[in-house]
Amino acid sequence: MKIFAAEQIYAADKTTIKKQNITSDVLMERAATRLFEWLHLRLQGNPVKIHLFCGIGNNGGDGLVLARQLKEEGYNIAVYVVRYSEKRSDDFSTNLERLKKREVTPDVLEEGDALPTISKDDIIVDAIFGLGLNRPPDDWVVALFEHLHRSRAFTLSVDIPSGLFTDRVPSDKKAVVKANHTLTFQVPKLVFFLPKTGIFTENWEVLDIGLDQEFLSTAETDYELIGKNEVLAFYEPRKKYSHKGTYGHSLIIGGSYGKIGAVHLAAKACLHTGSGLVTAYVPQCGYTPLQTNLPEAMVITDAAEKHISKIDFDIEPTVIGLGIGMGKDTKTVNALGQFLDVNKTPLVIDADALNILSENEEFLDKLPPRSVLTPHPKELERLIGKWDGDFQKLEMAKSFSQKYDCVLVIKGSNTLTIYDGKGYVNTTGNPGMATGGTGDVLTGMVTGLIAQGYPPLQAAIFGVYMHGEAGDTMVEDTGYQTLTASKLIEGIGEAFLDLFAVDDDVLADEE
Ligand SMILES: NC(=O)C1=CN([C@@H]2O[C@H](COP(=O)(O)OP(=O)(O)OC[C@H]3O[C@@H](n4cnc5c(N)ncnc54)[C@H](OP(=O)(O)O)[C@@H]3O)[C@@H](O)[C@H]2O)[C@H](O)CC1
Numbered sequence: 001m002k003i004f005a006a007e008q009i010y011a012a013d014k015t016t017i018k019k020q021n022i023t024s025d026v027l028m029e030r031a032a033t034r035l036f037e038w039l040h041l042r043l044q045g046n047p048v049k050i051h052l053f054c055g056i057g058n059n060g061g062d063g064l065v066l067a068r069q070l071k072e073e074g075y076n077i078a079v080y081v082v083r084y085s086e087k088r089s090d091d092f093s094t095n096l097e098r099l100k101k102r103e104v105t106p107d108v109l110e111e112g113d114a115l116p117t118i119s120k121d122d123i124i125v126d127a128i129f130g131l132g133l134n135r136p137p138d139d140w141v142v143a144l145f146e147h148l149h150r151s152r153a154f155t156l157s158v159d160i161p162s163g164l165f166t167d168r169v170p171s172d173k174k175a176v177v178k179a180n181h182t183l184t185f186q187v188p189k190l191v192f193f194l195p196k197t198g199i200f201t202e203n204w205e206v207l208d209i210g211l212d213q214e215f216l217s218t219a220e221t222d223y224e225l226i227g228k229n230e231v232l233a234f235y236e237p238r239k240k241y242s243h244k245g246t247y248g249h250s251l252i253i254g255g256s257y258g259k260i261g262a263v264h265l266a267a268k269a270c271l272h273t274g275s276g277l278v279t280a281y282v283p284q285c286g287y288t289p290l291q292t293n294l295p296e297a298m299v300i301t302d303a304a305e306k307h308i309s310k311i312d313f314d315i316e317p318t319v320i321g322l323g324i325g326m327g328k329d330t331k332t333v334n335a336l337g338q339f340l341d342v343n344k345t346p347l348v349i350d351a352d353a354l355n356i357l358s359e360n361e362e363f364l365d366k367l368p369p370r371s372v373l374t375p376h377p378k379e380l381e382r383l384i385g386k387w388d389g390d391f392q393k394l395e396m397a398k399s400f401s402q403k404y405d406c407v408l409v410i411k412g413s414n415t416l417t418i419y420d421g422k423g424y425v426n427t428t429g430n431p432g433m434a435t436g437g438t439g440d441v442l443t444g445m446v447t448g449l450i451a452q453g454y455p456p457l458q459a460a461i462f463g464v465y466m467h468g469e470a471g472d473t474m475v476e477d478t479g480y481q482t483l484t485a486s487k488l489i490e491g492i493g494e495a496f497l498d499l500f501a502v503d504d505d506v507l508a509d510e511e
């Protein structure tokens with residue numbers, strides 16, 4: 001699903017209004033009707049008090065229309081206009097009049113006014129600011145946000161939590177409404193997925209307001225949300241007359257004394273993702289544990305006992321997963337530099353190899369085109385430098401990826417894959433995966449996909465999705481705390497099966 005920038009959403013509005021020959025007022029009515037339906041389906045006439053806080057623009061207008069529809073259905077509402085500006089949008093004014101005709105006159109809240117009492121069992125609808133926010137809210141509006149938060153009432157934000165910009169991180173956390181749920185129009189917003197801005201809404205949901213389909217499908221966006229539909233398009237079925245050679249030979253290079261487990265995890269994940277053959281290249285201390293515990297993998301050993309001292313092998317791998325558990329011994333650093341001088345095989349680079357690249361920038365020029373780099377935030381910072389906010393981070397990551405022609409997989413709760421100026425936001429995964437070894441599993445999976453012929457970008461996006469899906473499958477049995485990297489590998493098969501599983505709801509409809 002595409003993630004549109006705010007200007008594109010405004011443009012989609014305009015096109016829709018023109019092509020459907022409607023007024024903006026009709027579009028607002030449609031948007032607010034979706035909000036009403038959502039609430040009404042859940043509340044079923046429950047007399048709970050609903051406090052609707054409306055700004056003076058179209059976000060506020062949505063709130064006023066919702067208030068009118070709730071009133072008509074007999075709900076217990078209180079409506080407030082948060083008068084943070086003298087201006088009013090036309091559709092706001094039209095809907096204020098319509099509401100007044102139904103004998104609902106909102107309380108106007110201005111600087112210095114007493115704030116309404118809200119009980120924790122009430123519901124708050126936040127329609128104060130939407131996509132039009134262009135500067136930080138005034139202090140008294142921030143005080144109102146804090147008041148809403150202190151009430152601990154369920155807070156439903158319209159389109160976006162008020163105070164959240166679409167293109168920058170707010171400098172003051174208090175200046176944003178903390179939403180329990182956000183009902184966003186037509187398309188998800190990028191800020192729902194970034195670490196410093198995603199925290200303002202616990203959940204979000206898209207409401208289809210019928211914006212012009214042609215506009216939505218043809219517009220180019222900088223970001224895309226990756227779910228099952230998107231990765232299914234990449235999936236390559238296994239062929240009947242195939243053999244292990246058809247699915248490539250992955251070489252996993254890494255490990256050092258005390259960190260052979262990382263290679264074990266990556267190699268095993270690589271096998272479970274479908275690589276035809278997997279070989280591990282490790283220091284000698286890794287030979288026995290790997291041969292004993294992972295019989296499907298072959299093992300080549302370095303001359304040194306405890307760390308990699310020279311990368312030298314006589315096989316022709318399709319792809320190499322490099323760096324897990326490798327350490328940064330001087331000999332290992334030299335070995336990596338010499339290896340990169342001659343290597344032409346596609347690479348997936350993680351962990352210590354990334355840190356070595358950060359400390360030896362000249363190595364970056366030696367990477368084969370479209371190498372996949374999988375840093376966690378600290379490793380990313382070492383690679384691209386310090387950033388100021390999530391948006392600068394993304395721009396810096398895009399420049400880095402362009403400069404070195406590499407696919408950058410920024411690991412996090414919504415892992416973001418960057419390539420060729422675009423970002424792909426993953427939707428699978430859970431906090432149970434924040435545990436040692438899960439990164440090694442990802443490296444193995446992406447390597448295994450490239451081995452089978454998936455182009456690096458698709459392998460990265462698909463691998464990240466499947467990695468999260470495996471976690472989501474397994475966590476149902478284990479719970480967050482007990483979800484280990486080994487468990488994740490067990491879930492890879494389920495993740496593949498899930499790609500083709502028919503929804504229970506669909507089956508029920510057919511019966
Ligand atoms: N296609 C859709 O998704 C539809 C969305 N709708 C809703 O429309 C809003 C966007 O509405 P808009 O009127 O553009 O913007 P806001 O309501 O967010 O803001 C109103 C004005 O407030 C001013 N502003 C901005 N920041 C501040 C501030 N910190 N303090 C005071 N005032 C501020 C600004 O005007 P200025 O001229 O003063 O700069 C804003 O214009 C969208 O989010 C949806 O909820 C439609 O209803 C249907 C289609």
Ligand SMILES: [K+]
Nearest residue numbers: 129158160162
């Ligand atoms: K809002």
